[in-house]
Amino acid sequence: MKLPRSFYEQTTIDVAKQLLGKYLVRRHPEGNVVGRVVETEAYIGPQDLACHASKGRTARTEVMFGPAGHAYVYFIYGFYNMLNLVTEVKGYPAAVLIRAAEPVDGIELMKTRRQNGALRNLASGPGKLCQAFAVDRSLNGADLRGNVLYLEDRGEPVPKFRATPRIGVDYAGKWKAKPYRFLVRDSEFVSKL
DNA sequence: CAAGAGATCATCT
DNA sequence: GATGATCTCTTGA
Numbered sequence: 321m322k323l324p325r326s327f328y329e330q331t332t333i334d335v336a337k338q339l340l341g342k343y344l345v346r347r348h349p350e351g352n353v354v355g356r357v358v359e360t361e362a363y364i365g366p367q368d369l370a371c372h373a374s375k376g377r378t379a380r381t382e383v384m385f386g387p388a389g390h391a392y393v394y395f396i397y398g399f400y401n402m403l404n405l406v407t408e409v410k411g412y413p414a415a416v417l418i419r420a421a422e423p424v425d426g427i428e429l430m431k432t433r434r435q436n437g438a439l440r441n442l443a444s445g446p447g448k449l450c451q452a453f454a455v456d457r458s459l460n461g462a463d464l465r466g467n468v469l470y471l472e473d474r475g476e477p478v479p480k481f482r483a484t485p486r487i488g489v490d491y492a493g494k495w496k497a498k499p500y501r502f503l504v505r506d507s508e509f510v511s512k513l
Numbered sequence: 514c515a516a517g518a519g520a521t522c523a524t525c526t
Numbered sequence: 527g528a529t530g531a532t533c534t535c536t537t538g539a
Contacts, residue, residue, distance in 0.1 A: 361531070363531075370531070371531090375524095375525075378524080378525075380523080380524060380525085394524095395522075395524095396522090396523085396529095396530055396531070396532070397521075397522080397530060397532050397533085398520065398521025398523080399520070399521065399522085399532070399533070400533070402531060402532085404531085417531060419531085436534085445532070446531070447532045447533060448532085457523095486531070487531070487532095488530080488531050488532075489531060491529095491530085511532095
């Protein structure tokens with residue numbers, strides 16, 4: 321069943337943990353694609369220097385300040401999109417970055433969208449995942465209760481996971497060491513160990 | 514296999 | 527005008 325808005329209104333850490341083992345569904349004219357989430361990161365509030373919203377409320381970060389259960393998609397490095405899910409209460413900027421998923425359905429379609437079609441390389445990283453799932457900024461602000469992009473609970477308990485510091489945020493001072501990255505143990509589909 | 518460079522642009526100063 | 531929540535390819539051991 322589709323995750324309700326109340327799921328995303330929990331604390332960002334809880335959402336990030338509980339997303340592991342949930343299923344990301346992308347409906348698209350080319351075909352539908354489904355992946356099992358195996359890696360997430362939490363970005364929490366205006367004081368978190370790794371969180372874009374620590375720079376203030378701008379056109380780019382506006383979605384993060386909005387209500388939970390919406391997609392925050394941004395473009396970076398001139399090449400890649402990143403998919404986040406807005407969490408917590410309206411007015412408090414926080415989100416969970418989806419970093420990796422295990423391909424489940426629509427694998428052939430994912431391969432056509434990706435350079436390297438090896439199964440383990442289709443969505444093992446936030447940029448790769450957005451390519452495989454055809455996520456771009458047209459989905460920024462999309463409601464996750466809609467039919468284009470959403471998460472599904474298929475009755476699987478949250479798998480065993482571990483926490484590490486987040487990737488690529490060396491500039492974030494004391495926040496760079498916080499264990500806000502969560503990854504499924506024993507999954508070969510994470511971005512890195 | 515590890516390390517490094519290059520690609521390329523929206524966003525903020 | 528600088529930089530980034532990245533990826534791929536190339537290089538060298």
